[in-house]
Amino acid sequence: MKLHLKIWRQKNAETTGKLVDYTVEDVNPHMSFLEMLDHLNEKLILADDEPVEFDHDCREGICGQCGIMINGIAHGPLKNTTTCQLHMREFKDGDKIFIEPFQTAVFSVRKDLKVDRSAFDRIISAGGFVSVNTGQAPEANTTRITHDTTEAAFDSAACIGCGACVATCKNGSAVLFTAAKISQLAQLPQGREERTLRVFNMVKQMDEEGFGNCSNTEACQIECPQNISVLNIARMNYEYNRARILRK
Amino acid sequence: MNTLTRKIIMCLTGLFLCFFLIIHFLGNLQLFLPAEEAQKSFNAYSHFLSGNPFIKIISYGLYACIIAHALDALYITIQNKKSGGAFKHDKRDRASKWYTRNMGILGFVILLFLVLHFQNFWYYYKFGSLSLDQSGNKDLYTLVVISFQQWWIVLIYVLSMLALFYHLVHGVHSATRTLGVFHPKYVRWIQKTGVLYAVVICLGFALMPIYIYFTY
Incomplete structure (x- = not known):
């Protein structure tokens, strides 16, 4: 050729x-x-x-x-x-x-073709983790999770953070990426403990980086190599609204 | 104000406007009555609305929602224009529908329509000198009939309803996403209901001037 x-x-x-x-x-x-x-x-x-x-x-x-x-x-x-x-x-x-x-x-x-995607790392650092005490590993079956739940959480976790969603979005929004990371943890009992603070901090960081607003064109899911669902965005909004209502 | 707060303002003001459209639509169905009956009941209905203090409070809420919705949209659109990527060769539009990408333009068309619509009826009702009907109410009905005798007004109204249709199809869907409905089953149902709502409202409103144009 x-x-x-x-x-x-x-x-x-x-x-x-x-x-x-x-x-x-x-x-x-x-x-x-x-x-x-x-x-x-x-x-x-x-x-x-x-x-x-x-x-x-x-x-x-x-x-x-x-x-x-x-x-x-x-x-x-x-x-x-x-x-x-x-x-x-x-x-x-x-x-x-x-x-x-x-x-x-x-x-x-x-x-050339290399871009700086470190903004994604800073969004993860802001809350895309579960805090644990170091020491003995807990017994594996202490926290029971159904197979369907782990699979659903894994569907969100499948995001590889390539940035195709941001490049595809006409607004340059990082909402699909951030939402996937938030939903992944929101679906698991280990992640639920810090859900309120997590969603506030990650959304705040996303804004501070200067990403655009989501207008739900759903182009991000279409072009996502992992086909990360836009329903993650709905779940992030749910998490945020919930946190906003329950905030002390 | 963060991005999700801006979205929730768009969502709540938009949903209130959607609710208003239902009431406005139901009231205006009186235009489809036989002429004499329509004149009597439509004028009495307008009189009832204009004199009611409760409706007055709601109407101020309505104006506030229109302004907040438009200003928030303007801010978001300007911000998004700055943050989006620009490519020399751009085929990104294959992944989304044109009306989801152009809510700002559709909204602007609707805003222009609203200015015309207010001038056509609200302004005349409030500040114009309308004759009275047999029951002593201001004869808004005759003003509606006279306005819709002009083909270009009918055309503007019908085209505006088309813009409103696309705005509502995406708007209702987008609003429920912002509220956080993530269960796939309900998302599907709400999406279908939203499309049905947009069809009924916009087709119904578009048929009003057409009906009057062809029956008088």
């Missing part, structure tokens, strides 16, 4: 970037999208050019590191797939592909 790429090149966070044209030949349809970029980078390095930088880690769709706007869609045309799990067989010989970073008001570009 021969592909015509238009890739966002940006030297660093201080400068502004632009789309640069590249043509890659010998692209194997079995390559993943990231392998195709590796292939391009090898050629660039051999030509003494600077390679295109992009985030990646596990390359098996579970770490949430990779994330690029491909032809104007987060993680590309295939639904419920991360960029690393998107393969070149989804494209045709001679295709023109736009490749841009997940750039929003909060996710600033650090270099």
Whole structure:
């Protein structure tokens, strides 16, 4: 396959970037999208050019590191797939592909296709955890949880924090991410102890980072590689309203 | 004020306006009565509403809700324009419906319609010199009939109801999400009820000027 790429090149966070044209030949349809970029980078390095930088880690769709706007869609045309799990067989010989970073008001570009998603980490630090005393591990069956409950909590916990929801949202809102983390813990007895403080602190942090407001277009779920349900947002709202009413 | 507080203001003011629409709709159904009967009962109803102190308090609440809903929406929309990503090649719209993305524009159309609507009837009723009907009530009914003899007013009203329809379909759904209804079964039912509500209200309101245009 021969592909015509238009890739966002940006030297660093201080400068502004632009789309640069590249043509890659010998692209194997079995390559993943990231392998195709590796292939391009090898050629660039051999030509003494600077390679295109992009985030990646596990390359098996579970770490949430990779994330690029491909032809104007987060993680590309295939639904419920991360960029690393998107393969070149989804494209045709001679295709023109736009490749841009997940750039929003909060996710600033650090270099080329890499964006700063540390705002997500700060939202987690604000309350996305369960406080425990260190010491002996508790007996495993002390807290009984039904299989359905653990599965439902795991559906929320499946969020990999890639940021596709923020990039997809016309408002650059991080509500789906924050809601998934809040719901995951709200559904489990261990998480319920700190539910009031958690929802206040995480929503506060989300606002302070400068993310937009949710307008329930539900595009985030459609483009989420993990298909995280927008009902998590409803649950977060429930948690917040509950906390607001019960606050002393 | 945090994002969820802003959302709950949108939600509660919006739901109050939705409730008002039901009352307004039920009252206006009198326009479908035979002409003479409609004139008598519609004018008596308007007279009852304008003289009632309880209705007066509700109406102030209503104006406050419209203003709060519009101002909050303006703030949220401006904020969202700043925080959203902008891409050179953008196909993000494949994942959502156009009316969910353009509630601000739909709302603005409805606001413009409200200005016209208030000028058409409320202003004349309150400050204009309307003739009296046989029962001695201000003859608002005749004003309604005369207004809806003009095709362009009918057209504006019908198009505005279309904008209201899309605004309500997303608005009711969005409001229940903000309230925190997360049970999938009820979310499905509420969504269906919301669409039904929007169809009945908007189709009903749109048929009023059309009915009058074609029957007089």
